[in-house]
Amino acid sequence: MAAPKEQIMDVRSVVEAVAAGGDDVEIDTPLYVVESLCMRCGENGTTRLLLTLIPHFRKILLSAFDCPHCGERNNEVEFAGEIQPRGCCYSLCVPSGDKKLLNRTVVKAESATIKIPELDFEIPPEAQRGSLSTIEGILVRAADGLEALQDERKKVDPKMAEAIDQFLIKLRACASGDSSFTFILDDPAGNSFIDNPLAPSPDPSLTITFYERTPEQQAALGYLADPSQLGGQSDEVSSEGINDVPHRLLNEPHGSVGARAGRQAIAQGNSAEMAEALFRYSAPEEVMVFPSTCGACMVKCDCKMFVTNIPYFQEVIVMASSCDACGYRNSELKPGGPISEKGKKITLHVENIKDLSRDVIKSDSAGVEIPELELELTSGTLGGMVTTVEGLITKISESLERIHGFTFGDSLEEDRKSKWLDFRARLDKLLSLKQPWTLIIDDALANSFVAPATDDLKDDKQLRFEEYVRSWDQNEELGLNDMDTTSADAAYSSADAAPSKSAGD
DSSP states (O other), rough: OOOEEEEOHHHHHHHHHHHOSSSSOOTOEEEEEEEETTTTTSSEEEEEEEEEEEESSEEEEEEEEOTTTTTOOOOOOOOSOOOSSSEEEEEEOOOOTOOOOGGGGEETTTOEEEEEEGGGGOOOOOOOEEEEEEEEHHHHHHHHHHTTTTTHHHOOOOOHHHHHHHHHHHHHHTTTTTOOEEEEEEEESSEEEEEEEETTTTTTTEEEEEEEOOOHHHHHTTTOOOGHHHHHHHHSHHHHHOOOOOTTTOOOOOOOOHHHHHHHHHHHOOHEEEEEHHHHHHOOOEEEEEEOOTTOOOOEEEEEEEEEEESSSSEEEEEEETTTTTOOEEEEEESSOOOOSSEEEEEEEEEEEHHTOOOEEEETTEEEEEGGGGGEEEETSSSSSEEEHHHHHHHHHHHHHHTTTTTTTTTTHHHHHHHHHHHHHHHHHHHHHHEEEEEEEEOOOOEEEOOOSSSGGGTTTEEEEEEEEEHHHHHHHOOOTEEEEEEEEEEHHHHHHHHHHHHHH
């Protein structure tokens, strides 16, 4: 493969060329070279910029600076794509003596924080810019940065210098694999990544969690946040000032509307697939509207909610919101009624094309398993969704491609690449129905559902529902062991007894 050709351009031309790249970045993207000031010697050096796409991960901008006068060199990785809807946190347990884990590829965005709890050590976002490295490389770079000014510290504060020397011994022991530690990569922008060599299978030593950003994190990323939510930093904030946002359109509450208007109102703030799947069963007679906050820009918006019953399932609450300021849309499906006493396991044998069109409600507490692929997704991996069997498989494929970014990169070993290609081919065969396969949804809270193909659930021989008693560990994970409803039960009992007593009088 021929090396990209260098072409000398000015900064304005580079910015226009990168901005015009769009979403499709070709492999033979030219290497842009611009003159830039060296911050060490004050002379002019050269910065090389390359816009590229890491397959199934993100579009990034690689920049490398070189000064021929003093030899100063550095490189950075910046993300040219969008900020993700949620933040991500990767936690990797590195045992002592396992040097393979130290070679894990790490993409650190400039908004990410690195923590090692065992050493009470934290690398803030401003300490290390965006980089493409390994766990060992990040730790060695941090140790070198601390050691660079030790000579000056020994002259000014010998005690602090000695303490840092002792800390550097522990940090370099972690970097060499002599000590066990936990490597935590927390990125509110959701653009950081740690490689999983066992993908698509889960890695027992790697934990990935996604979370909603706090107002402080939203403000740090450059989003417009409500000042009244930033830890009380602004006490005198008028409601008029909050709502006077450019392009902010105030909508009147819908209140109680009919079924036809309710369907139209929910569809405006919800995905078409979800709305169509839900209204196939029933249309809402009442849509409730209450104030909320946009999850992207933190501007106040309206959230629409209605309650409906799904046959053979239970009562569900549909919530949908849309922001007129930034265009962000969000839809959620929440279970209604009490918590089920037992968990539920749904087994569907997919044999024909009609089975791919079955409606599926997967809650955020449900795990998905496909035995034919030896694929198992733990609860919370895909979140809650309303889709079809075909849509669920497509979501699984897209999620695996997005999370495991270096699937087909140049740095991937051939055996791992062939393993991924084989898995992708087997996953695609599921939708072609070349052979029957089994879909298993295990929900400890029994809030998931697969629609039957017959009017009577008992007549559907391909679909099976099984209830089971949750284990103590499952209840502990769900927070049910510490839940005390004694006071609530007593209050409800007294409220029910009061009307009966007055009726008797």
